[in-house]
Amino acid sequence: MAQVYDQWTKKVPDGKDDEGNTKYKTVRTERWGSGKRWLARWDEDGRRVSKAFDVKKAAEFFLSRTVTEQADGTYIAKANREITLAEVWPIWWATKAAKSKSLRDGYQAAWRHIEPRWGKKACAEISRAAVAAWLPTITGRYKDEKGDPLPLGESSLRKVMIVLHGVLETAVEERIILSNPVKMKDAPRQRETARRYLSVVEVDRLRGVMPHPEAQFVIDTLVQTGVRPGEAFGFQVGDLDSMRGRCRVSRDVDAQGGADDTKTGRHRDVPVGGDLLLDLENEAEGRDRGEWLLRMPDGRGWTLPRWRTIWEKAVEDAGLADLDTYELRHTAASLAIHSGANVKTVQRMLGHRSAAMTLDIYGHLWDEELDALPQRMSEHMKAERQRFEQRRQRAARHQSDTKTA
Structure with missing residues (x-):
């Protein structure tokens, strides 16, 4: 049975009423004033589990949502809710074993930015807003004239988002979280650099x-x-x-x-x-x-x-x-x-x-070929006219030779 308990008080017998029934009174427990007061308890796979809250309404809301999720099949086990991002990383990393070394090196470099901030954080506690606020604070190995680290480049930031999104997507697949809080559309767009073509x-x-x-x-x-x-x-x-x-x-x-x-x-x-x-x-x-x-x-x-x-x-x-x-x-x-x-x-x-x-990358170079197209078409048409005239002249000569014979 799902229920919310008060950990700071308890009911103890307090004599009998006029009808002989036992009366109870509320007294403080040894936990009074220590830790979180309200304990939500529910059944999970045949065992009792619990979670403590400071406010009774928060415990009741959590328990109500838990019961609903258990009923509609969207429930995530309490043990899974506590799994950290660093614990999921090896599972995701194992799926990249067949990738090229250079690509995996890039993923490792991105993880070195992610781990200090999110590694010990439970996947269930990572939010989209928190990640979006964190991204602009990431710095790289390059420094400005004052010696202060420069922000990480757009390409590297996208790689960080790819890895973070990928690890959390694995958490979804493993039923550790219900949905991925990281959205790739929040990643900075990599600006298209001007391509240089040597003559x-x-x-x-x-x-x-x-x-x-x-x-x-x-x-x-x-x-x-x-x-x-x-x-x-x-x-x-x-x-x-x-x-x-x-x-x-x-x-x-x-x-x-x-x-x-x-x-x-x-x-x-x-x-x-x-x-x-x-x-x-x-x-x-x-x-x-x-x-x-x-x-x-x-x-x-x-x-x-x-x-x-x-x-x-x-x-x-x-x-x-x-x-x-x-x-x-x-x-x-x-x-x-x-x-x-x-x-x-x-x-x-x-x-x-x-x-x-x-x-997408080189289409404009074919556009430049349009400039030369009119001249080429003109030359082609001129050549065709010449070929047609030569064919007529050849046919005329052949006809003349036939009559002479």
Whole structure:
């Protein structure tokens, strides 16, 4: 039976009334004035459980809601209500075992922001308003001129929200909470950064300041294939198919030089041809299939930290300040589009999940192609007229030759 008890008082016998019935009076218990006064008690899976309150009405309201939830099947066990976010984290984390190392590293970094504030908090006590108020207070490792930590960037904040939302979604699945209090729409929107597309002249200038041919080779590969830097460093000799003019994107290389899965977890072939294909064939000749295809001058494979040292000096020498290696991927997409590639081809080359994603990112580059369309149409129509006239002239000559014969 569900009932609210007063822990500060109790009824004790106080003699008999005129009819011989036992009378009772209310006296203070040893708990008088200590702790919460009102105790809600109810049955849960065949055992008695309880929760204390300061105010009687709060205890009655809680008990009434508990009875209703038990009746309609939405009840969450008292033991589950006390489970903390840190206790749910390992369950959620176990579901990410098949993800790439770089993605899991990002989740771990986000959890390091979440755990100090919410780790010991019961999932049932986390509210949407509290999370929204907390987000702007998170700081990163960078500092301003005064040495004060700067707020966490929008991209990192979204990753924090993704992890927090994911862990609480697991709590819902495990019947620890009824619904997820964290809403992804409360996460700050990541602003779209201006994409930088290098001209061919700028690519040549950047290539020219590289300290050795091996670094130039990296530039050529990134610009002509559109692969991510880690994917390029993950090419192995066996990934090159010279006959088809393809290179297989099968892995990524992490900061320590270890092989990891690709960002999307999927593999793809990218086209290679011309001088790049010849250079790749020469680089692969006589080597084992499992060796890194792109190498440093000392024979070691590339990693992002090793590349970054060369890159930072090169972009400064080339007068291309603040250029990120990833922007060579944008440049590759631009070159492919202006060379006549359709959206599906660019999608396959870049490894996007859908053509819609490719259009969302690079659709404006196809819009620029509209400027050239009228001239191309005019040239096409002129060529067709010339072809038609040549066909007529040829037919006339053939008819004349027939009559002469």
